[in-house]
Structures are given as C-alpha cells and as structure tokens.
Amino acid sequence: MMKRNQLILGDKTLKDITDDICQPVETLPGKGWVGMFLGAKTLLLFYIFVLGMIVANGMGLLGVNHPNGWGTMIITFVFWIGIGHAGTLISAILFLFRQKWRTSVARTAEAMTVFAVMTAGLFPLLHTGRPWLDFWLFPYPNQRGPLWVNFRSPLLWDVFAVSTYATVSMVFWYVGLVPDFATLKDRAKNKIRRMIYGILSLGWRGTARNWSHYEMVYLILAGLSTPLVLSVHTIVSFDFAVSNLPGWHTTIFPPYFVAGAIFSGFAMVVTLMTLVRIGFPQFKDYITLDHMEVMNKIIMTTGLMVGYAYASEFFVAWYSGNPYERYVFMNRAGIPGTSGDYAWSYWIMVTCNVIIPQIFWMKWARRSIPVMFIVSIFVNIGMWFERFVITITSLHNDFLPSNWGNYAWSFWDGALLVGSFGMFLTLFLLYLRVFPAISIAEIKPVLPVGRNDHKGGH
Amino acid sequence: MSEFHDHNHDHDENLEAKKAARPKIEHNNNYWLSIDQYMQDPEFQKTVDAEFMSSPLREEEEKNPWARREFLKLMGASLALSTASCIRRPVQKIVPYNKQPEEITFGVPNYYTSTYFDGQESIGVLVKTREGRPIKLESLVNAPLNEGGTNVRSQAHVLSLYDPDRLTAPKKNIFNEKRTNKDTISITWENTDAAIVEELKKGGVYFLTGNIVSPSSQAVVKDFAEGFKATHVAWEVLANEDIRKGQLASYKTDVLPFYRFDKAKMVVSIDADFLGTWVAPTVFTKQYSKTRKDFSNMSRVVAFDSNYSLTGANADIRVRIKPSQQLKVAVAIAQELVVNQGRSSYAQNGEVKSWLSSFGKAADGLNMEPALVKEIAKDLWDNRGESLIVAGGLKAQTETAHALHVVVNFLNSVLENDGKTIQYKKSMKSSATHSGMVALLDAMKEKKVKTLVIHTVNPMFALPAKAEFKELLKNVETVVYIGDRMNETAHWAHYVLPENHSMETWSDAELVSGVYSIQQPAIKPMYDTQSMELTLMTWCFQAKVGPKRIQEFETYYDYLRNFWKTDVFPKVGKGGNFEKSWQELLQTGSVGDVNNSADGARSFAVSSMTELKKPVDAQGWELVLYSTSQLGDGAGSSANIGWLHELPDPITKVVWDNYASISLAAANKLKVKNNSVIEITVGKDKMELPVLVQPGLQDDVIAVAVGYGRTHVGAVGNGVGKNTYELVQVQNGQMVFAGAKVEVKATGAKYELAQTQTHHSMQGRQIVVEATLKEYQNKKDHIIHKHPIWSVWSGHQYNGHKWGMAIDLNSCTGCSACMTACQSENNIAVVGKKYVMQGREMHWIRIDRYYTGTPEDASAVFQPVMCQHCDNAPCETVCPVLATVHSSEGLNEMVYNRCVGTRYCSNNCPYKVRRFNWFNYTKKIPAPTNMAFNPDVTVRVRGVMEKCTFCVQRIKEGKNKAKLENRPLQDGEIKTACQTSCPTNAITFGDVNDPNSQVAKLFKADRSYALLEEWHAAPAVRYMAKIKNNGKEQIASASAHEGGH
Structure with a gap:
C-alpha cells in the first residue's frame, strides 16, 4: 500500500481548524477581496444589462443566424454545466468511494457547482425567442387543451435533467453546511449573526441523534447525486446526439461529454483553489499540494479521454462512409477541400485540451502552483472551444451547401460570455465570506489524531 | 386643412348645444344658508358649485382633476395596474361592415383582370383584392401571351401601391434664378392646371414619356400633341x-x-x-x-x-x-x-x-x-x-x-x-428610342423647348451626367413632371403632378398587333392623384384644343371605353353589342388572337449587310452593363420596393447592391478577391465598385448591373448600390452600354457584399440531379443514384388527403418569381442588407444555385427549396413544446402561438428551410405598407419560427369551397402561390393519395427523386431531374456521388 502524505498539514488542533476556517467569515474582508468583488460585481451589472438588452430587443443581437440556430448561449450553457460536474463528482462519488482527500475541496467544489449551474441555467431560458413563455417548457396542468410538452424532445429532457441536478446539488451542499452553520452560530458575537446562522443551521445541536441522521441523509444524497453526475451531461449531450446533424449525431457523445465535463470541472476547481490559497493563506494547510496534485492527475486522465473521443469521432466518420459526416470532420480540422472556416477553433481546442495537460506527466508540473494555474486556464478555454466546435462547425456546413454560412459573432456574444463570469465570480466571492469554505465537520475526522502516521495507510 | 377646422368647430358647437340642453339646477332662495347665499354672491356660488363634484351633470374636470369620480377611476386603475402589473396587449376590435358593400363579402377575395406593364413587357394578370384593397397579383391563365406566367417585378408590384414615399398631392417647386436651390410647396390641381395650360398655350411643348403600349394612352397623347402642337418623345433605357x-x-x-x-x-x-x-x-x-x-x-x-x-x-x-x-x-x-x-x-x-x-x-x-x-x-x-x-x-x-x-x-x-x-x-409594341432623346437634348440646347412635360421616365437618373440633362433643363421655361414620387427628375421640375398607381386607374395594352388586354383599377385612388391621361385631357379641355374626343369626356374611363368602342372592337371584336363585348373583355382580360399571323418571309436587303464596315479587334478589359430581372432599368418605382432588393440576384445571389463581376482569372490578375474595391475608368468616367468573382465570365469582362444608385426614390431604395449609368458612353451619337474599353485598378479598399448563398459547389452530393438528354434516354431512372431505404416504423397514416409537391428542375429557370410571390402571399418580412449579411433573410422558398464544371466554364443549376413537409419530419420530434406538428394531411404545421423559439427545429432540419424572427420585423413596417398584407396569413412576432406552409390558407379555401358546393375536391383546384407565379409550370401541387392526380403521377415518374432521400425524412416534395440537351453522352462535370451505400 502506498504511503500517503498527511491530508492536513501543520499539526492542527481541533480549535485551530475551527479558527482557521471561520476566520474569513468572521473578519472584515481585506483589500484584495474587496477589489475582486467590486470588479466581479461591476461585471455582473454589465451582464444584467446585456441580458436585458437581449431580452428587450431579440436574439438578433447575438450572432445566431441561419444556419447556426444555436450559438454563444448554448455553448456557454454547456460550458458552465460542465464545470458544475466536478463539484458533485468530488462530493458524491468520491464520498462513496471513501476518498478522504476530498474533504478539503468538497465544499468549495460544490459551491462552484451550484453557482455554475445557476449561471448555466439562465442560458437555455434566455436563449429562446420569447423567454417570457419559458414556463411552457414545463409540464403542468393547464387550460390550453390541456396542452402538454413534447416528451420526445431532448430539450425537454434537458429541462428535467438540469433542474433536478440544480435542486439535488443545492440540497446536498446545504445539508453538508448544516453542522458548520451551527459552529458559526455558536461562535457568533452579535445577535443578528447568531440569528441568521441559527436559522440556517436548522436547530442543529450536535447530538448523537443529529449526527446519526445527518450521516444517513448525507449518504443518501450522495447516492442520489452520483447517477446525476453521469445523467446530466449525458442528457445535455442528447440535445446534440439525438438530433440529425452530422457532427452531432454520434453515440460517443454521452461518455465524451461526461469526461469533458469532469475535465473542465476539475480545471475550474484548480483555478479557484489556487486563488483561494492565495487569498486565504491559512487554507494552504488544508488544501495542500497533495490535493492539487491529485486533481491534476484527474485533469490529465480526463484530458486523455476527451482526446480519445476526438480521435474516435474522426475514425467513426471515416468508417461510417457517411459523406456528410466525413465532410463535417474534415472541415473541422481544415483539411484541404473543405471550407475550414473554423479549423482554428478546432486546433485551439486540441491544443488546450489534449496537448497542454500532457505536462502533468511530470511531477514538478503537477505540484507547481503557477503551472497548474496556467494549465487550468487553458483547459477552461479549450473546453469552451470544444462546445463551440461541436455547435458551430456542425451547424455551419451541414447537408445542403447552399445553406452554408458562418456564425455572425457580435459584440453581444462576447459581452455575454464575459458577463457570465461576473455572475459566477460575484456569487463565489460572496460565498467565500459568508460560508465556511472548507467543511469543518468533515476535516476534523481526517486529522491524523490517533493514527500511526509512520505505518502508512489508514 | 380647412375641412379639418370645420370639423373641430362642429364638435364645439355640439358640446355647447348639449350643455344648453342639460337641466338647470335651480337655487331656491326661500331657504337660505347664509347671507352670502341669499345675496347670491358669485364667490359663494363657486363653492356651492364645487360642493357636489360628483354630479354627473357638472363639467368640472378641467378645474379640479382630482374630482371624486376621477379619483376613484384613477385609484381603480392604479390598483388594477399594480395588481396585474403586466402590460396587457392593447385590445383591437374588429368591426364588421355596417352596410354590406356590393360585391364584397368579408373574407372572400375579389379578382379583377388586369395588365402589368413594366416599360418593356405587358403581361396579363389577376388583381386579388380583399375588402377593397389589392393584396396580390395572381396568374391569369387565359392571358394570351404569358398564359398565367408572372415575373418578379409583377409579383412585387402591389408593394409600390402602398409605398409610403408616393406623392399624395400636387407639388410646386419654386426655384431661385439660377435654378440651383428650391423650395417645395403644395398646390391644388385647379391652380396647377390653370398655370400649366397658360404655359402650354405658349407653344414649344415637348412631351417626354416612356414606352407606351396602351392604345388608349397613345390616342390621348396623340390628341394632346395635336392640340398643343406638342412633340412626343418616347424614351426608355431598355428601348430595343x-x-x-x-x-x-x-x-x-x-x-x-x-x-x-x-x-x-x-x-x-x-x-x-x-x-x-x-x-x-x-x-x-x-x-x-x-x-x-x-x-x-x-x-x-x-x-x-x-x-x-x-x-x-x-x-x-x-x-x-x-x-x-x-x-x-x-x-x-x-x-x-x-x-x-x-x-x-x-x-x-x-x-x-x-x-x-x-x-x-x-x-x-x-x-x-x-x-x-x-x-x-x-x-x-x-x-x-x-x-x-x-x-x-x-x-x-x-x-x-x-x-x-x-x-x-x-x-x-x-x-x-x-x-x-x-x-x-x-x-x-415599342415606340421608345434613344435617338428621340438625343433629338430632345438638341432641342433643349437650342432653346426650342419652352414647356417640357415628362411622364414617369427619369432622365436625371438614367442619363449620364455628361449628357447635361440637368444643365439643359435650365433652358426650359416650365418643366412639368407627371409621376408617382419626387424622384431625381421631378426634383428639378416646376410642377410635380402625382399620378395614379396602375392599380388605381383604367388602361389597356396592345400586347402584340391585334391582341389587346385591359387594365382595371382595383382600388379607389388612395391620394389626391390622377392619371396622366386625365391630366392631359383636362389641359386640352381647359385650353379648348385638340380633337373633340379629348375635350368631351370627363374621365379617362369614358375616353377609354369610347376608344374601345370606336377603334379597338371594330378591329378585333366579333361585332355585336358593345356592352356585351366590354363585359366579356373585363371577364377574360383580353381580346384578339396571337396565332393567326400569316407572315411570309421578307426579302433580306443584302446591301444592308455588305455595306457594314468590319470592326477592329478589341483588346483588354471591356465593360458590360446589364439590367437585372429584379430592378429592370431601375428608373421607376421598383427601386423602392424592399422585396426586390432583398430578392437575391438569380445568378450571383447578391442582394441590396450592384458590383463588378469579374472572372477568377481576372481577379487573380488584379490580385483582388470578393469584396475588394476596384476603380474602373471608362473614357473620362471613374467609378469604384466592389468585386464579385463570378464563375463563367470571359476574362476581359467587367459586368455591372444598372438600375442601382438611386438618390430620390424613397427610404428603401435611396443609396443602394451605385448609379452605373454614369459609365454609359456616347459614341457617334449612339449610347454604348457594353464593349467600352475599361481601365481597372485595385484600390485596396473593402466593401462587403451580402450574399444569400456563399457556397456554390454541390460537394459531390446528390442535390440537383442533372443528365444529358442522351444519358437520360439510355438510362432512364438510372440517372438517379438510389439508396436502399427501410424503416422499422410503418409511418403516419393519411386517410384523406396527403399533400405533395413536384418540382421539375428541368423547367425551372431560376427566375425567382416564386420567391416574391411567396413573400407577397405570406407576409414575409424584409430584413435589409446588414441582416442578410448575418444570414437572416426570411424567404420561405429560396432558389439554390449551384455551379458545376470548372470555374472558367461553370454551368449553373437551380433548385427551389421550401419546407419539404417530411413524413418523418426531424423538426417535429425535437420541439419541446409541440409547436411544430404533423397534420393528418401530411403537412408539417407551425403553430406560431405555441412557439417559444428554441430554434432546435431549425438545427435539426436537413434542408434548413426554417426562418426565425430575430427581431420584431412586422412592427417596423410603416403605414400604408401594412395594407399589402394578406389577411389570410398571420404576421409573426419576434421570437417565433416560421416556414413554408404549402399555402395552407389556400388549401383551406379550396377544401371549403368544395365542401360548400358539396363535391369532391378536384385535382389542381388548389394551387400554391409559388406554383401560380411560375412562368414555366415547374411546380405541381396536389393530393398524392389520389392516384390520378398530376402530382401522384409525377411522383412515380422516372426523373423523380427526393432531396437527401437516403436520410429518410420522407419529404412531401419531390424533384424531377434536369435534362440538358447539349448533345453530349454525359454531364461533363458530373462527379460520382460519393458514399452513402
């Protein structure tokens, strides 16, 4: 059995842990945080303005057109939904597999999931032509016949998948927070604080009964979330895979999308965690280089998986003998004889997602904060482009060449993409200051107290 | 204006009268409240009046806007607003006719036989009117020449009737002495006529018109010319x-x-x-x-x-x-x-x-x-x-x-x-000449022209500036312009007399010798306008000159009827009662036989040929000016019709511009690409134009369309393209539109052209099937590559009708009349150049044009594509809200009300025929253009998908008619708008379930195939392969249809 390094460094006592983790919540924010928050908030306000303009004037502001019926909104939706995957994977699947290292990053990864899903969730609602009628997408008893939704449409499955996922991951996250809220309540030095955290902690008293119920609920929720990790992106991939379009209509999409989602999710976790380590230096003892290394290994592995998927798509396109599909993939890569208008995006995607993460074969790179930060940013860029490649290159040159046309990228597309980060970051920064960013209750059990460190294992 | 005042006044008087009729409130002085009251102090009286603000008999709102009733109203309204919070859509009431007008049944169209004339060609048409307004030109199958065929401009003609830039009343331009600046004022017809008649009496009258094919018009013009000793000049750019x-x-x-x-x-x-x-x-x-x-x-x-x-x-x-x-x-x-x-x-x-x-x-x-x-x-x-x-x-x-x-x-x-x-x-019939115009210019130079009356033609636009028409116009004392708008020429006329639209006036046309066609008005003149003929008649009447007939009739209609009675019917009619013949003419639209012509061969004067000098060989770049089927010469009102500008050029598929077409070799030689701006110099004229690389051009050719670059046509057409008439050269007294030597250089600038189709190769896919005649005769249906298709699903069952359409690619010439017809029938929006560039044109039917062969000798094929109404429609399964569904008659129906606009259907459509309302296009349509809408087809709001419906409104109309008459529906009774507009009968629509229907037979024909048949969407549209009679064994360019088997 391999010897593991200690999960928590610095010989912390239980009090140290509580103090360290509660510190950002209980002190006034520093200049760094305020600066970042103001930036993020301004971006969020800009984002609200952009969305308002789009709703007020019509989808025509964006670059979507004929034949590219979907564009930035759907691309960015899939991007954020994908990011959300890491959180649930870490908190649910790794929990079930008893991966104790998850405890340090689980809370923040879950928060990231919730915020990413919230950011993502807006897109499919706002990308419709008449967003004020979006409630028609939900099956509910009505006076129009009653007129029901089309259960054959993958978009409808998507509505269920995303809303279920959002609900479950939010509940899971919240349940995990309950004991920590109680800790914060107990430590509160004024009434209002005490009251707010008191309400949030749902009357948690820390009794054995409480703990027993809590553990059971957490386990059940972990069990519920686990299939969701696979199902959400599988169903998102159905939006593409179930349709007719060459480049979309492939059976590899569900696993390929899930792998890609985990890939991008872990990249985002790494990005955020490096930032959290810089912003709150005391967290370096909890989110150690070992944690980061493990995640980097996952990034490299999933990066290889998406790389395999890219290659396999080409093979299948050739093997199928389907001229339309062959053309789409040749066109993606810009092979001569095709228009190759978006070959640049394909090669950005391959570079960022397949080539750059290979640096993690080297241990020093896996353990270097600057390297992993840069790689994670590249992976985020690459994964956005993956969705761009899938959506646009398949749509822009499909069956009848007379229809072929390029995406009409506009100012509003860029504004929307950038603005969505404003929403995500604002939520995330607020979270860092009002919620304990690491699970106090889960950290304490993984302390090396009472274990023989020198004999390895646990 | 005065009328308006009177009306206001009436209203006030009524109010006074009403107030007077109200019961007086008597104040009883026997019982008094205070000294003030007893004394009837006016101040006190005011307070008493205000005491019972609630009395409905008081009109105190002006003094105190917060009177109780008002307050309650406002409170109720604000309560309603705050609770309901959303803005309700404004309630629009549909008011039925109080009195049923004769011949009009609400919701049922009336048709009038008529003629559409564009300066060159006249075609017989039916004007479709609804509730008294023309909404479409329909095909008139018994029209003697065009036999129901229509063209792009006739289909768009209805929009020029509702053009907001039409003149609504006569105008007078007052110029400064140098005629460089002016002021435009309104003037009444009476004053205008009186002033012009005075001028006409002075002599030196020239009457400039376009080509006149109407025998009655010609008679009026002849009478007028006789009366005022006027010289009639007919001139057209496309004069032939x-x-x-x-x-x-x-x-x-x-x-x-x-x-x-x-x-x-x-x-x-x-x-x-x-x-x-x-x-x-x-x-x-x-x-x-x-x-x-x-x-x-x-x-x-x-x-x-x-x-x-x-x-x-x-x-x-x-x-x-x-x-x-x-x-x-x-x-x-x-x-x-x-x-x-x-x-x-x-x-x-x-x-x-x-x-x-x-x-x-x-x-x-x-x-x-x-x-x-x-x-x-x-x-x-x-x-x-x-x-x-x-x-x-x-x-x-x-x-x-x-x-x-x-x-x-x-x-x-x-x-x-x-x-x-x-x-x-x-x-x-053609009387127009360029030489007439040259003679007129000479007369103007010699100051022989005292009064110049111009009818519709637009020399200020269509003559190059070097012809100096503008300068010569200053030699003319009085210029009168009769036309429909303040265009380039009218701008410099003293009097601008608005003319009726052709749908507002009677007229006729001599199609070919001895074959006449009638033009009926379909709407009362919308504005204070009158026909050119009536204007001339009025002048003759007022001046008491000219033959009796021009003075005696009060309206042009009377004149025209009389002319038919005395001149036309005696020539072609079968004799008998005039009224009967006249009614028959109105029913059929035309009279006369095209075919009974016994022409012998004329002897060819050999000397006319042998006297000709042999031209010298030309080297280097040559200019080709050509007219387009969308705009024609562009000098008339068509340049302000959005439908025509948005219609892709049948060949280049460019919209909203003209450009210099050059071959690929020429582009390489000049080192330019599409959208590069080149400067061309013809003689002394220079012009910068964007390049369009056009396959199949001779390498020395620079081809540019005329008719663009209008400056005074209206909001839609102003500034679209460049006026290339400036490049016309005059050599030896002859207008040279083509073959002039050109110097070309690249400028390095860019100007983006909007094209609706940017990819021109079929990529080896079986899209347009083409075979040579020999190949077809040898191989029959084997010219089509067929895929084995099987399905696990039995498919939809169609027990009644099953609509289908067959499109004969061998007949389709790509003329695009169907596109405009569809636009007119289905209220399709125009989006403009900027949005076409972004790929957002709205056409429900489009004509795909592919090139085959090499770029040097490219050969073009056309394919109209509209919604294919697939049996296994990919759009239907993916819509999350069931906004696009399958009908029991095989139609793929789009439910606009239900559509939330996910655009998934469009993505999943292999034919990409769905169009999305990216913005609220309909809202931007100005009055009175909205009157051109077909009331049978709803307009679409922003955010919904739309597409071809197979003219479902026509299907319903046909079925209802058959049902009312208690008979089965006949094959061919229902015709779609694209079908009726087609001059080659390339489109056949009907019930596939009826084995004897034309469409069912065509579906089984050996040339029949479906687009992307192997994809098995099972479209209800089938195409018939194109056959080329070029004497070859095989289509040279045909590359093997790749894969898929």
Missing part, C-alpha cells in the same frame, strides 16, 4: 431600338418582331437574355418552357453570354464571350453556314461571301471548340424554319450593335426563320 433599326435596315420594316420561342427547336442567343430581361422575358420564358417538356422533341438553346445571364444559365450550351465578340459570333455562324457548308441561296451570292470572308476566321479567339460552330450551324440548318437567332439587350448595345442585328437578321433569313419564328406582322 437596336432591333427596330436592324429590322428597318434589313427588311425596310420598322418593327419589334414577336419572337416565337415556342416554335423554335434550336435557339442561338447572342447576349439576348430572353429568359431574364430581353424584350418580353416572361412571355419568352413561357414559350421556351413549352419546348422543354417533351424529351422526344426537346429544343436546344445555345447562349453566347458576356455576363452570366439567366439565359446563359439555362442554355444547353453556354459560351462565354466579351461584347466585342458578339458580331464575330454571328459572323462565325454565318461563315460556317453559308461559306463553309454552302447552305441556302445566299451561298451563291459572291458579295455576301466576300463580306463574310473579310472577317477571316471569325471563330478564332472565341472560347469554344472549333467543332462547336460546325455543330451549331448544322443544328440550325437541320431545324431551319424552326430555329431562331436572337441578339440584343443592354449587353449588346455596343458600337457594333447595328451590324450585329443585321447579321442576325441575315442568319434568320438564311435559316428561313423570318415569318415563322419571327413574326413581324404580329409585332410587339
């Missing part, structure tokens, strides 16, 4: 004067012959775009299509083309030339026929032979195999008497235009076509 001059020289008869393409088995066109813009393209398209349907007796068309014209695109053999080669082509054919093959009696004529031989080997230097000339000559001779050689159009207005026509006439005489495929007795 070259043909008449050629006829005059060769045959001593000044006629514009009526060409019979329907009788021609072998047609050679030298730049005469008879399917697009030449003489009578709609009529010729109809005629041509008849010779293409029977494959055992199929005609052949050879086109020598110096731009890429519709005729070139549809020709079996197309040869790219430059304008200076036109004469060489004609001579080469003549040499081959007469000199080399010794055909006809002219082969013995030494004079002819030596003249022809003086050209040397004329076929050298043309882009064709030497064998082709032999083949063409052989085909022509084999089909003598049933062949036709034509030349003309703007592209043929070169320095050698006259020689070209004479040689063409010679060829037709050699081939015994004269009097057979060329009818000169039943000739077409």
